[in-house]
Amino acid sequence: MGHLSTRESVSLFFSDMASFTSIVESLKPEDTLVLLSRYFNDMSDVIDRFGGVVIEFIGDAIYAVFGAPIRNNNHAEACVKAMLKMQRGVQKINHWSQQLGLPHVSIRCGVHTGWVRVGNIGFHSRLKFGCMGDNANVPSRLEELNKSYGTGNLISEATWNRLPREEFVLRPVDFVDLSYGEELEEMVFEVIQHLGSSRPSPRFILRDTLSRKYERALKLYVDRKFDKAAGAFREVSLQMGQHLGIFDKASVVMRKRASYYQFHPPPNTWRGIWNLSREPDEKDGINEEAVFVCI
DSSP states (O other): EEEEEEEEEEEEEEETTTTHHHHHHTTTTTHHHHHHHHHHHHHHHHHHHTTTTEEETTTEEEEESSSSOOOOOOOHHHHHHHHHHHHHHHHHHHHHHHHHHHOOOEEEEEEEEEEEEEEEEEETEEEEEEEEEEEGHHHHHHHHHHHHHOOSSSEEHHHTTOGGGGGGGEEEEEEEEESSSSOEEEEEEEEEEEOSSSSHHHHHHHHHHHHHHHHHHHHHHHOOOOHHHOOOOOOOHHHHHHHHOOOOOOHHHHHHHHHHHHSSSSOOOOSSBSSSOOOOGGGTTOOOOOOOOOO
Protein backbone atom coordinates (compact mmCIF):
# COMPACT_ATOMS: atom_id res chain seq x y z
CA MET A 1 0.00 0.00 0.00
CA GLY A 2 1.23 3.52 -0.82
CA HIS A 3 2.12 5.91 1.96
CA LEU A 4 2.85 9.59 2.54
CA SER A 5 6.63 9.56 2.48
CA THR A 6 7.97 13.08 2.98
CA ARG A 7 7.13 16.34 4.72
CA GLU A 8 7.35 19.26 2.32
CA SER A 9 6.68 23.00 2.25
CA VAL A 10 4.23 23.56 -0.60
CA SER A 11 1.57 25.93 -1.85
CA LEU A 12 -1.87 24.44 -2.33
CA PHE A 13 -4.57 25.66 -4.69
CA PHE A 14 -8.30 24.98 -4.59
CA SER A 15 -10.95 26.37 -6.94
CA ASP A 16 -14.66 25.89 -7.40
CA MET A 17 -17.16 27.11 -9.97
CA ALA A 18 -19.71 29.59 -8.62
CA SER A 19 -23.32 28.34 -8.84
CA PHE A 20 -22.25 25.13 -10.52
CA THR A 21 -25.38 23.24 -9.41
CA SER A 22 -27.62 25.80 -11.11
CA ILE A 23 -25.49 25.65 -14.26
CA VAL A 24 -25.75 21.87 -14.43
CA GLU A 25 -29.52 21.96 -13.94
CA SER A 26 -29.85 24.26 -16.94
CA LEU A 27 -27.82 22.05 -19.29
CA LYS A 28 -28.15 18.72 -21.03
CA PRO A 29 -25.66 16.14 -19.64
CA GLU A 30 -23.67 16.17 -22.88
CA ASP A 31 -23.38 19.97 -22.76
CA THR A 32 -22.19 19.81 -19.16
CA LEU A 33 -19.50 17.33 -20.24
CA VAL A 34 -18.39 19.60 -23.09
CA LEU A 35 -18.16 22.63 -20.77
CA LEU A 36 -16.30 20.79 -18.00
CA SER A 37 -13.91 19.13 -20.44
CA ARG A 38 -12.90 22.49 -21.90
CA TYR A 39 -12.63 24.03 -18.43
CA PHE A 40 -10.50 21.25 -16.93
CA ASN A 41 -8.29 21.13 -20.02
CA ASP A 42 -7.53 24.87 -19.95
CA MET A 43 -7.06 25.08 -16.19
CA SER A 44 -4.82 22.00 -16.07
CA ASP A 45 -2.67 23.45 -18.84
CA VAL A 46 -2.07 26.61 -16.77
CA ILE A 47 -1.20 24.58 -13.67
CA ASP A 48 1.28 22.49 -15.68
CA ARG A 49 2.94 25.56 -17.20
CA PHE A 50 3.58 27.05 -13.75
CA GLY A 51 5.05 23.83 -12.39
CA GLY A 52 2.05 22.64 -10.43
CA VAL A 53 0.45 19.21 -10.24
CA VAL A 54 -3.29 18.55 -10.25
CA ILE A 55 -4.05 16.28 -7.31
CA GLU A 56 -7.67 15.68 -8.23
CA PHE A 57 -10.86 16.99 -9.76
CA ILE A 58 -13.75 16.95 -7.30
CA GLY A 59 -16.95 17.57 -9.24
CA ASP A 60 -16.20 20.99 -10.72
CA ALA A 61 -13.46 21.74 -8.16
CA ILE A 62 -9.72 21.59 -8.82
CA TYR A 63 -7.15 20.78 -6.13
CA ALA A 64 -3.49 21.29 -7.04
CA VAL A 65 -0.06 21.52 -5.41
CA PHE A 66 3.02 23.60 -6.21
CA GLY A 67 6.47 22.76 -4.83
CA ALA A 68 6.14 18.97 -4.81
CA PRO A 69 6.75 16.55 -6.43
CA ILE A 70 8.22 19.16 -8.82
CA ARG A 71 10.61 21.16 -6.64
CA ASN A 72 10.31 24.94 -6.78
CA ASN A 73 11.53 27.24 -4.00
CA ASN A 74 9.22 29.98 -5.31
CA HIS A 75 6.13 27.78 -5.18
CA ALA A 76 3.95 30.45 -3.53
CA GLU A 77 4.62 32.96 -6.30
CA ALA A 78 4.13 30.31 -8.99
CA CYS A 79 0.84 29.21 -7.45
CA VAL A 80 -0.54 32.76 -7.20
CA LYS A 81 0.52 33.62 -10.75
CA ALA A 82 -1.16 30.44 -11.99
CA MET A 83 -4.32 31.37 -10.10
CA LEU A 84 -4.49 34.80 -11.75
CA LYS A 85 -3.82 33.22 -15.15
CA MET A 86 -6.63 30.74 -14.57
CA GLN A 87 -9.05 33.50 -13.62
CA ARG A 88 -8.20 35.33 -16.84
CA GLY A 89 -8.49 32.05 -18.73
CA VAL A 90 -12.11 31.69 -17.62
CA GLN A 91 -12.89 34.83 -19.63
CA LYS A 92 -11.65 33.08 -22.78
CA ILE A 93 -13.76 30.04 -21.95
CA ASN A 94 -16.80 32.29 -21.57
CA HIS A 95 -16.19 33.79 -25.02
CA TRP A 96 -16.05 30.25 -26.44
CA SER A 97 -19.15 29.23 -24.44
CA GLN A 98 -21.14 32.14 -25.81
CA GLN A 99 -20.52 30.97 -29.37
CA LEU A 100 -21.86 27.51 -28.45
CA GLY A 101 -24.82 28.81 -26.49
CA LEU A 102 -23.37 27.57 -23.17
CA PRO A 103 -23.58 29.58 -19.92
CA HIS A 104 -20.80 31.75 -18.57
CA VAL A 105 -18.87 30.51 -15.55
CA SER A 106 -16.84 32.14 -12.81
CA ILE A 107 -14.51 30.62 -10.25
CA ARG A 108 -13.54 31.23 -6.65
CA CYS A 109 -10.00 30.32 -5.58
CA GLY A 110 -8.07 29.74 -2.37
CA VAL A 111 -4.30 29.44 -1.93
CA HIS A 112 -2.36 28.47 1.20
CA THR A 113 1.31 27.74 1.88
CA GLY A 114 2.50 25.36 4.57
CA TRP A 115 4.01 22.03 5.51
CA VAL A 116 2.19 18.81 4.52
CA ARG A 117 2.94 15.14 4.11
CA VAL A 118 3.18 14.28 0.42
CA GLY A 119 3.51 11.06 -1.55
CA ASN A 120 1.58 8.27 -3.20
CA ILE A 121 -1.66 7.17 -1.56
CA GLY A 122 -3.57 3.98 -2.24
CA PHE A 123 -2.80 0.38 -3.20
CA HIS A 124 -0.30 -0.99 -5.71
CA SER A 125 -3.07 -1.36 -8.28
CA ARG A 126 -4.38 2.19 -7.82
CA LEU A 127 -2.06 4.95 -6.61
CA LYS A 128 -2.36 8.72 -6.68
CA PHE A 129 -0.20 11.57 -5.46
CA GLY A 130 -1.68 13.35 -2.47
CA CYS A 131 -1.17 15.73 0.44
CA MET A 132 -2.26 15.29 4.04
CA GLY A 133 -2.10 17.35 7.21
CA ASP A 134 -3.84 20.32 8.81
CA ASN A 135 -2.61 22.67 6.08
CA ALA A 136 -4.04 20.52 3.29
CA ASN A 137 -7.62 21.58 4.04
CA VAL A 138 -7.02 25.34 4.28
CA PRO A 139 -7.31 26.22 0.54
CA SER A 140 -10.87 24.90 0.38
CA ARG A 141 -11.78 26.99 3.45
CA LEU A 142 -10.34 30.07 1.78
CA GLU A 143 -12.30 29.32 -1.38
CA GLU A 144 -15.50 29.12 0.67
CA LEU A 145 -14.72 32.42 2.44
CA ASN A 146 -14.84 34.24 -0.91
CA LYS A 147 -18.63 34.03 -0.69
CA SER A 148 -18.62 36.22 2.43
CA TYR A 149 -16.57 39.01 0.87
CA GLY A 150 -17.55 38.84 -2.79
CA THR A 151 -13.94 38.17 -3.75
CA GLY A 152 -12.70 35.92 -6.55
CA ASN A 153 -9.67 34.72 -4.65
CA LEU A 154 -8.23 34.69 -1.14
CA ILE A 155 -4.75 33.71 -0.02
CA SER A 156 -3.48 33.04 3.49
CA GLU A 157 -0.97 35.17 5.34
CA ALA A 158 1.54 32.33 5.00
CA THR A 159 1.35 32.65 1.20
CA TRP A 160 1.39 36.46 1.34
CA ASN A 161 4.64 36.33 3.36
CA ARG A 162 6.40 34.58 0.47
CA LEU A 163 5.32 36.90 -2.34
CA PRO A 164 7.36 39.77 -3.83
CA ARG A 165 5.06 42.60 -2.71
CA GLU A 166 6.29 45.06 -5.33
CA GLU A 167 4.93 42.84 -8.12
CA PHE A 168 1.35 42.51 -6.89
CA VAL A 169 -1.61 44.57 -5.83
CA LEU A 170 -2.64 42.76 -2.64
CA ARG A 171 -5.45 43.77 -0.34
CA PRO A 172 -5.78 42.58 3.26
CA VAL A 173 -9.44 41.61 3.59
CA ASP A 174 -10.09 40.47 7.16
CA PHE A 175 -8.83 38.52 10.15
CA VAL A 176 -10.18 34.97 10.23
CA ASP A 177 -9.55 31.73 12.12
CA LEU A 178 -8.35 29.17 9.59
CA SER A 179 -7.66 26.67 12.42
CA TYR A 180 -4.92 24.64 10.80
CA GLY A 181 -3.39 23.05 13.87
CA GLU A 182 -3.92 25.89 16.34
CA GLU A 183 -6.49 28.62 16.87
CA LEU A 184 -4.91 31.90 15.81
CA GLU A 185 -6.31 34.93 14.05
CA GLU A 186 -4.77 35.34 10.62
CA MET A 187 -5.14 37.93 7.90
CA VAL A 188 -6.41 36.77 4.52
CA PHE A 189 -5.61 38.70 1.36
CA GLU A 190 -7.16 39.27 -2.04
CA VAL A 191 -4.74 39.21 -4.98
CA ILE A 192 -6.01 41.91 -7.30
CA GLN A 193 -3.35 42.08 -9.99
CA HIS A 194 0.17 41.03 -10.95
CA LEU A 195 2.35 43.79 -12.31
CA GLY A 196 5.46 41.86 -13.31
CA SER A 197 7.93 43.86 -15.38
CA SER A 198 5.34 46.08 -17.11
CA ARG A 199 4.69 49.69 -16.12
CA PRO A 200 1.71 50.18 -13.80
CA SER A 201 -1.43 51.41 -15.56
CA PRO A 202 -3.62 54.19 -14.10
CA ARG A 203 -6.19 51.54 -13.13
CA PHE A 204 -3.45 49.50 -11.42
CA ILE A 205 -2.35 52.57 -9.44
CA LEU A 206 -5.93 53.38 -8.43
CA ARG A 207 -6.62 49.81 -7.30
CA ASP A 208 -3.43 49.92 -5.25
CA THR A 209 -4.41 53.27 -3.71
CA LEU A 210 -7.86 51.99 -2.74
CA SER A 211 -6.34 48.79 -1.36
CA ARG A 212 -4.17 50.92 0.95
CA LYS A 213 -7.27 52.89 2.03
CA TYR A 214 -9.04 49.61 2.81
CA GLU A 215 -5.98 48.50 4.79
CA ARG A 216 -6.08 51.68 6.89
CA ALA A 217 -9.82 51.15 7.49
CA LEU A 218 -9.10 47.61 8.64
CA LYS A 219 -6.44 48.91 11.06
CA LEU A 220 -9.02 51.28 12.58
CA TYR A 221 -11.44 48.35 12.85
CA VAL A 222 -8.95 46.12 14.67
CA ASP A 223 -7.99 49.03 16.94
CA ARG A 224 -11.68 49.24 17.94
CA LYS A 225 -12.17 52.69 16.41
CA PHE A 226 -15.39 51.48 14.86
CA ASP A 227 -16.95 54.83 13.98
CA LYS A 228 -13.90 55.92 11.99
CA ALA A 229 -13.55 52.44 10.48
CA ALA A 230 -17.16 52.45 9.24
CA GLY A 231 -16.62 55.82 7.56
CA ALA A 232 -13.36 54.67 5.97
CA PHE A 233 -14.90 51.44 4.62
CA ARG A 234 -17.83 53.47 3.27
CA GLU A 235 -15.41 55.74 1.41
CA VAL A 236 -13.66 52.74 -0.16
CA SER A 237 -16.92 51.21 -1.40
CA LEU A 238 -18.04 54.52 -2.87
CA GLN A 239 -14.76 55.13 -4.68
CA MET A 240 -14.62 51.55 -5.99
CA GLY A 241 -18.07 52.06 -7.48
CA GLN A 242 -17.54 55.54 -8.85
CA HIS A 243 -13.99 55.27 -10.21
CA LEU A 244 -13.64 51.58 -11.08
CA GLY A 245 -17.22 50.46 -11.70
CA ILE A 246 -16.92 47.73 -9.07
CA PHE A 247 -19.39 46.80 -6.35
CA ASP A 248 -16.97 45.98 -3.54
CA LYS A 249 -18.84 43.64 -1.23
CA ALA A 250 -15.86 43.34 1.14
CA SER A 251 -15.89 47.02 2.14
CA VAL A 252 -19.70 46.98 2.40
CA VAL A 253 -19.60 43.95 4.71
CA MET A 254 -16.82 45.43 6.86
CA ARG A 255 -18.67 48.77 7.11
CA LYS A 256 -21.72 46.94 8.48
CA ARG A 257 -19.62 44.99 10.97
CA ALA A 258 -17.87 48.14 12.20
CA SER A 259 -21.26 49.86 12.58
CA TYR A 260 -22.58 46.86 14.54
CA TYR A 261 -19.63 46.91 16.92
CA GLN A 262 -20.25 50.62 17.63
CA PHE A 263 -23.44 49.61 19.45
CA HIS A 264 -22.47 46.06 20.45
CA PRO A 265 -18.76 46.20 21.39
CA PRO A 266 -16.86 42.90 21.24
CA PRO A 267 -15.19 41.51 24.39
CA ASN A 268 -11.80 42.81 25.50
CA THR A 269 -10.19 39.61 24.22
CA TRP A 270 -11.41 40.32 20.67
CA ARG A 271 -8.60 40.23 18.06
CA GLY A 272 -10.45 41.19 14.90
CA ILE A 273 -12.40 38.02 14.08
CA TRP A 274 -16.13 38.46 13.38
CA ASN A 275 -17.80 36.52 16.21
CA LEU A 276 -21.38 36.25 15.00
CA SER A 277 -22.75 33.41 12.89
CA ARG A 278 -24.53 35.88 10.59
CA GLU A 279 -23.97 39.32 9.09
CA PRO A 280 -25.57 42.37 10.78
CA ASP A 281 -28.79 43.68 9.26
CA GLU A 282 -31.80 45.89 9.92
CA LYS A 283 -32.70 43.87 13.03
CA ASP A 284 -29.47 45.15 14.56
CA GLY A 285 -30.15 48.74 13.48
CA ILE A 286 -27.70 48.45 10.58
CA ASN A 287 -29.21 49.85 7.40
CA GLU A 288 -28.32 49.11 3.82
CA GLU A 289 -26.63 51.97 1.98
CA ALA A 290 -26.84 52.61 -1.72
CA VAL A 291 -23.53 52.14 -3.55
CA PHE A 292 -23.60 53.57 -7.04
CA VAL A 293 -21.51 51.74 -9.60
CA CYS A 294 -20.50 53.68 -12.72
CA ILE A 295 -20.44 51.44 -15.80
